[in-house]
Amino acid sequence: MPSYGIALIFCSNNYISTFTSFNYKLVILGITFIFTFLLPTINALILLKTGRINSLQMETSKERIIPYAGASLYHFALYYLFYNAQFPETFQLLILASAVSILITFLITLKWKISAHMVGIGGVAGGLLGIIYRLQTDLVLMLLISILASGIIGYARLKLNAHSPSQVYAGFALGFFVELILMILY
Numbered sequence: 001m002p003s004y005g006i007a008l009i010f011c012s013n014n015y016i017s018t019f020t021s022f023n024y025k026l027v028i029l030g031i032t033f034i035f036t037f038l039l040p041t042i043n044a045l046i047l048l049k050t051g052r053i054n055s056l057q058m059e060t061s062k063e064r065i066i067p068y069a070g071a072s073l074y075h076f077a078l079y080y081l082f083y084n085a086q087f088p089e090t091f092q093l094l095i096l097a098s099a100v101s102i103l104i105t106f107l108i109t110l111k112w113k114i115s116a117h118m119v120g121i122g123g124v125a126g127g128l129l130g131i132i133y134r135l136q137t138d139l140v141l142m143l144l145i146s147i148l149a150s151g152i153i154g155y156a157r158l159k160l161n162a163h164s165p166s167q168v169y170a171g172f173a174l175g176f177f178v179e180l181i182l183m184i185l186y
Contacts, residue, residue, distance in 0.1 A: 001120035002036040002075075002098045003029060005127050006091065008146075014137040016088055028091060035078035036098070040071040057162070061113045068106035068116070075099030089186075090134065094127050097182040101175050108174075115163045115171030121150045122175030129176075130183020 010017050010025050017025075044067050047053045053063040076099045082092045101119050108114045125146040132139050154168045163171075 001124050002095060003033045005094055005124045006032050008124070008128065008139070008142050009090070009131065012137065012139050012142060014131075014135055014139070016090060016135070020088075028087060031081065032078065032091075032095070035074045035081075036071075036095075039074050040067065043067060043070045059162075061109045061111075064109045064113075064116070065106070068102060068109055072099060072102040072106055075102055090131065090183075093130075093182050093186055094179070097127065097179040098123055100182070101178045104174060104178065105171075108170075113163065113167055114174065115154075115157050115168045117153050117157055118150070118163075118168050118171030119175035121146065121153050122172035123179045124175075125150055125172075126176035126179030127183060130180045134183050 006029055010020070010029070020028075044053070044056055044058075047066060048056060052066060058064045058067060075095060079092060079095045079099055082095055101123050105114055105116055105119050125143060128139050128143045128146055131137065132143065150172055154172065157163045157168050158165060
């Protein structure tokens with residue numbers, strides 16, 4: 001989801017997108033994709049191959065512990081990289097909030113199953129709202145699309161019996177409010 005969020009920023013009409021060169025955009029998006037999707041996916045495949053998880057769906061809370069801990073570490077490493085490379089603060093905050101969301105998801109998973117899909121899409125929606133506030137830019141259409149996508153994803157998780165309604169709502173709220181609060185407060 002962080003890759004989607006950053007791509008949405010680059011596809012919108014705002015000063016970050018306008019004053020960022022195409023090559024710089026590719027670097028930011030590429031690094032984000034590697035740290036937030038590729039590396040966690042490789043970890044999950046290794047865990048599957050070694051029998052530590054039964055499927056990539058990671059249906060039990062116990063199966064999610066190692067992948068979530070790893071994903072959290074990758075997100076914090078990406079934040080550290082963005083911070084030291086002095087990438088725009090907006091990107092730093094988006095990644096920091098994503099790392100915090102995954103860390104909280106990891107901690108919740110120790111006791112209860114929460115929808116990580118909804119944490120992710122809720123984070124996109126909360127991040128967009130935070131960017132609207134922070135940059136005073138018009139991303140309302142993208143925000144509405146992300147909320148619609150949230151509803152579709154939430155419905156799918158319920159229809160697949162992957163989560164209960166409380167797990168879906170809690171996941172969305174967690175992602176949304178962590179992103180929004182960090183974007184507004186810093």
